[in-house]
Amino acid sequence: xxxxxxxxxxLTMLMxxxxxxxxxxxxxxxxxxxxxxxVVVTYxxxxxxxxxxxxxxxxxxxxDARILIYDTLVESDHKGNYTPSLATKWNVSADGKDWNFKLxxxxxxxxxxxxxxxxxxxxxxxxxxxxxxxxxxxxSTLTSVxxxxxxxxxFHFSSPYGSxxxxxxxxxxxxxxxxxxxxxxxFKTNPGTGAWIFQKWDPGNEAVFVRNDNYWNWGKAKSNxxxxxxxxxxxxxxxxxxxxxxxINVVGNIPADQVSTLEGVKDVKxxxxxxxxxxxxxxxxxxxxxxxxxKVREALTHCIDRKLIVDSILGSxxxxxxxxxxxVVGYDPNAKSKYxxxxxxxxxxxxxxxxxxxxxxxxxxxxGKISRSKEVLQAVMSMMTEVGFKVKLxxxxxxxxxxxxxxxNYDMAFxxxxxxxxxxxxxxxxxxxxxxxxxxxxxxxxxSLIKEASVTxxxxxxxxxxxxxxxxxxxxxxxxxYFINLDSIAAYTSNLTxxxxxxxxxxxxxxxxxx
Amino acid sequence: xxxxxFLIKRFFYTILVLVGVSIIAFSLMRLxxxxxxxxxxxxxxxxEQIAATEVSMGLDKPLVEQYLIYINNAVHGDLxxxxxxxxxxxxxxxxxxxxxxxxxxxxxxISLAISFPLGIMAGIKKGTTVDxxxxxxxxFGQSMSQVWFGLLLILGFGVALxxxxxxxxxxxxxxxxxxxxxxxxLSALVTRMLRSGMYExxxxxxxxxxxxxxxxxxxxxxxxxxxxxxxxxxxxxxMMTGQLLAGAIIVEQVFxxxxxxxxxxxxxxxxxxxxxxxxxxxxxxxxxxxNLLVDILYTFIDPxxxxx
Numbered sequence: 001x002x003x004x005x006x007x008x009x010x011l012t013m014l015m016x017x018x019x020x021x022x023x024x025x026x027x028x029x030x031x032x033x034x035x036x037x038x039v040v041v042t043y044x045x046x047x048x049x050x051x052x053x054x055x056x057x058x059x060x061x062x063x064d065a066r067i068l069i070y071d072t073l074v075e076s077d078h079k080g081n082y083t084p085s086l087a088t089k090w091n092v093s094a095d096g097k098d099w100n101f102k103l104x105x106x107x108x109x110x111x112x113x114x115x116x117x118x119x120x121x122x123x124x125x126x127x128x129x130x131x132x133x134x135x136x137x138x139x140s141t142l143t144s145v146x147x148x149x150x151x152x153x154x155f156h157f158s159s160p161y162g163s164x165x166x167x168x169x170x171x172x173x174x175x176x177x178x179x180x181x182x183x184x185x186x187f188k189t190n191p192g193t194g195a196w197i198f199q200k201w202d203p204g205n206e207a208v209f210v211r212n213d214n215y216w217n218w219g220k221a222k223s224n225x226x227x228x229x230x231x232x233x234x235x236x237x238x239x240x241x242x243x244x245x246x247x248i249n250v251v252g253n254i255p256a257d258q259v260s261t262l263e264g265v266k267d268v269k270x271x272x273x274x275x276x277x278x279x280x281x282x283x284x285x286x287x288x289x290x291x292x293x294x295k296v297r298e299a300l301t302h303c304i305d306r307k308l309i310v311d312s313i314l315g316s317x318x319x320x321x322x323x324x325x326x327x328v329v330g331y332d333p334n335a336k337s338k339y340x341x342x343x344x345x346x347x348x349x350x351x352x353x354x355x356x357x358x359x360x361x362x363x364x365x366x367x368g369k370i371s372r373s374k375e376v377l378q379a380v381m382s383m384m385t386e387v388g389f390k391v392k393l394x395x396x397x398x399x400x401x402x403x404x405x406x407x408x409n410y411d412m413a414f415x416x417x418x419x420x421x422x423x424x425x426x427x428x429x430x431x432x433x434x435x436x437x438x439x440x441x442x443x444x445x446x447x448s449l450i451k452e453a454s455v456t457x458x459x460x461x462x463x464x465x466x467x468x469x470x471x472x473x474x475x476x477x478x479x480x481x482y483f484i485n486l487d488s489i490a491a492y493t494s495n496l497t498x499x500x501x502x503x504x505x506x507x508x509x510x511x512x513x514x515x
Numbered sequence: 516x517x518x519x520x521f522l523i524k525r526f527f528y529t530i531l532v533l534v535g536v537s538i539i540a541f542s543l544m545r546l547x548x549x550x551x552x553x554x555x556x557x558x559x560x561x562x563e564q565i566a567a568t569e570v571s572m573g574l575d576k577p578l579v580e581q582y583l584i585y586i587n588n589a590v591h592g593d594l595x596x597x598x599x600x601x602x603x604x605x606x607x608x609x610x611x612x613x614x615x616x617x618x619x620x621x622x623x624x625i626s627l628a629i630s631f632p633l634g635i636m637a638g639i640k641k642g643t644t645v646d647x648x649x650x651x652x653x654x655f656g657q658s659m660s661q662v663w664f665g666l667l668l669i670l671g672f673g674v675a676l677x678x679x680x681x682x683x684x685x686x687x688x689x690x691x692x693x694x695x696x697x698x699x700x701l702s703a704l705v706t707r708m709l710r711s712g713m714y715e716x717x718x719x720x721x722x723x724x725x726x727x728x729x730x731x732x733x734x735x736x737x738x739x740x741x742x743x744x745x746x747x748x749x750x751x752x753x754m755m756t757g758q759l760l761a762g763a764i765i766v767e768q769v770f771x772x773x774x775x776x777x778x779x780x781x782x783x784x785x786x787x788x789x790x791x792x793x794x795x796x797x798x799x800x801x802x803x804x805x806n807l808l809v810d811i812l813y814t815f816i817d818p819x820x821x822x823x
Contacts, residue, residue, distance in 0.1 A: 184601055
């Protein structure tokens with residue numbers, strides 16, 4: 001009896017001791033008074049990394065991490081303007097199929113390897129030839145990258161690539177020798193030429209970057225921060241609580257309905273700007289389906305009071321009267337007065353005249369593509385019901401939604417897209433040309449306009465071609481009805497400066513200063 | 516039955532359970548909609564690209580072959596490689612397991628620390644204010660959403676009062692709020708069980724006789740009554756392990772705790788088949804292991820119980 005009691009008591013004591021020391025042991029020692037306390041900035045995002053391969057499927061933090069670790073050939077202001085980075089000069093051939101770049105000399109990767117033309121060749125050809133890489137689709141028309149000399153390359157394409165400059169500005173350059181030697185293991189150490197060096201990744205917990213004092217491009221704006229820590233916290237309230245207490249310094253992708261918790265909080269700056277993200281409904285226009293009839297589609301777009309949803313549910317954003325917004329290729333500034341006007345009476349009339357016989361419209365969505373999504377979607381559903389639609393709304397889990405959508409098993413599918421770098425070609429190719437949402441809508445004129453724009457390197461010309469292509473979308477109200485353009489909202493503690501937030505929500509923390 | 520025979524028998528049951536879990540995990544994930552090859556590529560990946568990716572993931576082979584390859588590797592200690600992280604699953608799982616184990620252990624300790632005094636007092640003083648408070652707490656604990664409770668704790672103790680951190684991992688103060696949140700339903704349940712257990716034992720004739728003998732009250736409560744009341748509690752803790760591991764998924768998401776729970780959520784949304792299968796296998800093994808420990812512990816507490 002006494003033995004058992006002793007056993008259970010000591011077991012308990014052991015567990016408690018183990019727990020306390022196990023926890024306490026991780027405490028970072030700041031008792032070393034000789035070392036200066038490192039300046040740390042913590043950036044919290046909703047998602048964590050899974051792959052560090054820039055050619056793999058990016059998760060949200062990937063975009064922000066790449067800017068820190070790597071450089072690209074050119075830099076972008078995310079609105080379609082490009083400046084030299086690893087490349088000093090560039091030009092395109094008359095037929096648009098060859099791009100020549102002169103490269104910066106004297107730059108080294110963080111693993112000591114020299115940056116040169118071979119690195120550019122290795123980086124791009126890998127994406128062009130490996131079909132299992134997520135980014136392969138962007139470079140499938142690239143036939144080769146020619147090394148003219150150590151600091152000059154020429155890209156050869158089978159046909160002109162309309163979004164070349166935009167994609168070049170987002171493709172980080174990898175070290176050729178290390179890539180060849182290590183293959184995918186390269187992405188355990190991620191050596192780059194960038195302003196920050198990858199130190200470690202503790203999955204689910206944090207990713208740490210340290211300042212690269214040997215960065216070739218600090219110029220006059222060098223960061224005084226020693227460490228940047230990326231922390232994934234999926235719960236919005238928790239993330240925002242962290243910035244309210246100052247435990248977190250930077251937060252991005254803030255949902256519109258949570259901004260109010262930060263307004264008025266001392267020492268927190270909010271950055272709120274019109275974003276490059278829009279939300280939309282893909283419509284199933286296959287034979288026999290409700291939305292095959294243009295009158296039904298028009299009834300839909302006219303029955304939705306976009307402004308009401310923006311004002312009373314979201315509190316931010318703008319109604320989308322056009323597929324793109326200002327700063328994105330194909331924008332039409334006159335669209336606002338012409339399309340997507342809220343007119344429920346017209347919608348009722350159109351629906352009555354149409355072939356719609358009251359069949360149920362299957363409306364599907366994923367949660368989280370817009371803030372307060374359930375309320376927004378229910379508002380849309382009730383607006384539709386008011387003019388005579390019969391609607392079934394289903395909010396699905398991510399992968400289920402994707403598989404249903406690509407099989408075309410829906411009438412109306414809600415989604416969003418962000419126009420990275422102000423380019424609309426990816427969206428047009430994905431959802432019009434390839435019809436990855438399986439809407440079964442085909443308009444030959446529109447497809448040929450998009451095809452021509454895809455091989456047009458002259459941006460003014462590309463803009464006009466895309467504008468015409470999008471005009472067809474608005475006139476036909478197919479295959480997509482555009483809904484609301486989202487704002488880009490971020491926040492950071494006011495002891496920071498040089499926090500650059502791009503309207504496509506990408507964060508540039510390279511030159512951050514902490515007081 | 517001798518302890519050796521017992522352990523051998525248990526070992527075979529364990530193998531049976533693990534095989535069953537692996538088959539269920541394997542087939543459930545394949546039955547659910549969603550193709551990891553498609554999810555890994557961009558939206559307009561061609562059929563050719565998807566097929567090539569499926570081959571690289573080993574998904575083009577017949578299902579039975581895929582399963583046998585997986586099981587064969589698992590038996591040899593290789594839990595496979597994650598499709599998305601492109602790292603060995605064992606590295607990912609056992610890298611995150613300590614965080615979840617710590618959280619779960621802390622949750623159990625904290626909830627026992629709360630529920631023992633509360634439950635025992637309520638059982639002894641049934642019908643009084645103490646009893647009422649304890650029952651209110653139990654009701655609250657069993658019906659309160661862990662998401663909401665966790666967020667309330669963060670906003671209250673983290674933001675409003677500033678006593679504890681709102682998130683983070685690595686120091687003792689980081690574990691307090693998540694552990695309280697995770698342990699809440701267990702705490703409520705144990706309070707209830709101890710209360711009714713204590714009360715019932717205290718009605719027994721031999722207890723009343725011991726009181727009449729004049730034995731010290733404390734001694735009766737702690738030595739005689741508690742020993743009997745505690746039996747179902749020990750079993751419950753073993754059974755609740757499953758609930759704790761599941762609850763950890765929620766709590767880890769709320770607090771940003773880098774444990775197995777948050778890894779599981781991400782693996783499922785990415786349809787990372789090998790990773791999900793291995794997580795389930797490991798979780799099942801842990802569950803079986805803990806229940807085994809509980810059964811052994813039981814025999815120390817109650818000499819009437821034999822291992823069979």
